Every structure is written in structure tokens, then in C-alpha cells.
Amino acid sequence: MSIDKQNLPLHVAITMDGNGRWAQAKNLPRTSGHNEGLHVAKRIVKASSDLGIKFLTLYVFSTENWKRAQQEVGFLMNLIHSHLCGELNFYKKNKIKINHIGDFKGLPESVQKDIAKAIEDTKDFTGMTVNLAINYGGRNEIVRGIKKIVDNNIKSENIDEKLVSQYMDMPESPDVDLLIRTGGEKRLSNYLLWHIPYAEQVYTDTLWPDYSNEEFYSNIEIFQHRNRRFGAEK
Ligand code: IPE
Numbered sequence: 001m002s003i004d005k006q007n008l009p010l011h012v013a014i015t016m017d018g019n020g021r022w023a024q025a026k027n028l029p030r031t032s033g034h035n036e037g038l039h040v041a042k043r044i045v046k047a048s049s050d051l052g053i054k055f056l057t058l059y060v061f062s063t064e065n066w067k068r069a070q071q072e073v074g075f076l077m078n079l080i081h082s083h084l085c086g087e088l089n090f091y092k093k094n095k096i097k098i099n100h101i102g103d104f105k106g107l108p109e110s111v112q113k114d115i116a117k118a119i120e121d122t123k124d125f126t127g128m129t130v131n132l133a134i135n136y137g138g139r140n141e142i143v144r145g146i147k148k149i150v151d152n153n154i155k156s157e158n159i160d161e162k163l164v165s166q167y168m169d170m171p172e173s174p175d176v177d178l179l180i181r182t183g184g185e186k187r188l189s190n191y192l193l194w195h196i197p198y199a200e201q202v203y204t205d206t207l208w209p210d211y212s213n214e215e216f217y218s219n220i221e222i223f224q225h226r227n228r229r230f231g232a233e234k
């Protein structure tokens with residue numbers, strides 16, 4: 001690994017895609033891909049924290065994923081529930097602060113409770129922040145933000161990019177520096193629309209359950225070799 005620790009992306013976001021195809025290729029039910037994917041997510045959270053990444057945002061469940069078979073959706077909700085209930089010690093041990101982004105009220109009540117408890121139990125930690133995108137859609141986030149701005153009677157002359165950011169779901173996280181997507185698809189799938197104006201994007205064909213720490217490190221190295229201009233001349 002030849003990562004330059006002085007030039008780490010402050011905020012990494014990941015679209016963890018390919019669980020279903022991984023399982024299907026092994027003649028297993030799609031749900032076993034999600035099980036395996038959860039292990040990988042935990043490993044990548046630990047690797048990020050050990051590396052010194054400050055903000056990590058994980059796409060867990062999109063506002064569009066409700067279209068899937070009820071059995072798969074139910075399995076995913078249960079997996080989220082048991083992870084949040086069973087792994088709090090892991091987050092505590094690594095001083096990781098948990099945050100949620102997405103449409104909270106649209107989640108089953110049990111998952112709402114788990115998320116609220118995880119946020120409360122980890123709120124004072126000063127290590128890495130993990131934003132879990134659960135029932136998350138970029139457009140949904142923007143619409144909810146606009147509604148809050150209107151409900152707060154904010155005058156149009158007071159609206160600027162900074163204010164809008166404060167009304168999005170993760171006001172404490174900076175813009176995303178590096179967006180990684182596994183699973184081969186090269187699209188955003190409604191992820192983080194407001195937060196990625198200048199994110200460097202890395203796409204890999206590796207299916208999420210096969211994503212290794214080594215590939216994660218090499219994706220960070222790719223980021224470190226990019227020339228970020230933010231619209232300025234070279
Ligand atoms: C990503 O894997 C996990 C979720 C969307 C919940 P998929 O389940 O989308 O896996 P593929 O893309 O069908 O292989």
C-alpha cells in the first residue's frame with residue numbers, strides 16, 4: 001500500500017453494489033449476498049477508520065429499493081436492525097459516530113428506533129463519522145430540505161449554497177471527495193446529488209462481497225493521483 005496519509009480524501013462515499021449478482025453466480029439466494037455484503041461493509045468501515053478517513057458514507061438502501069420483492073426488503077430491514085443492535089460495541093470501540101441520511105419517517109418504526117439509539121450512543125465520539133444512507137434518495141433529500149426551508153419562513157434573499165447545505169441531511173459532513181461504486185454499473189442511482197459536485201469517481205467491476213481492503217486502498221491511491229481543478233485553470 002502506498003497511500004499518502006497527508007492527502008487522504010476527507011469524505012469517502014461508497015455505493016456498495018453487486019450483492020445479488022454475487023449470490024446468483026454461486027446459485028445462492030440474493031439475501032446471502034446481502035449477508036456477505038454486511039461483513040465487507042464492516043471490514044471497510046474498520047479499514048477506513050484505521051486509515052484516518054474522517055467521513056464515510058455508505059449507500060445501504062435507496063428510496064427506489066422498495067420496488068424489490070417484499071422478502072428481500074424484509075431481509076434487508078432485519079439485517080439493518082440486527083447490525084445496529086448487535087454491533088454497537090464495534091462502533092464504540094473504534095470511537096465511530098453514526099449518523100443517518102435519508103427519509104427517516106419512511107422507515108419501519110423498529111429501524112427508526114435502532115438508528116435513533118445508535119446515533120444517541122455514539123454522538124460524543126470524535127473518531128470517524130459513518131453516514132448510513134438508509135431509505136435514501138438524493139432528490140428526496142433535496143425535496144425534504146426545501147420543505148424545511150419553506151416551513152422555517154426563510155426569505156429568498158437569505159438562501160445561498162451554505163444555507164441549503166445546512167438543510168440537507170448531513171450538515172456536519174463536508175462535500176464528498178471520493179465516490180466509489182462497486183458492481184460494474186456506472187451511474188449515480190440517486191446517490192448524494194447535492195454532495196458530489198466535485199467528487200472524484202472510481203468505478204470497479206468487483207462485486208461488493210468480493211471487495212478487498214487492498215482494492216479499497218488502491219482506489220484511494222487512484223484518487224490521490226487525480227488532478228482536481230474545481231473549475232480553475234490547471
Ligand atoms: C446492493 O446490491 C445492495 C442493495 C441495493 C441493497 P444489489 O442487491 O443491488 O446487487 P445487484 O446489483 O443486484 O447484484
Ligand code: IPE
Nearest residue numbers: 015016017059060061062189
Ligand atoms: C444502488 O444500487 C443502491 C444501493 C447500493 C443501496 P441499486 O442496485 O439499487 O441501483 P440500480 O438499480 O442498479 O441503479
Ligand code: MG
Nearest residue numbers: 017018019183
Ligand atoms: Mg444493484
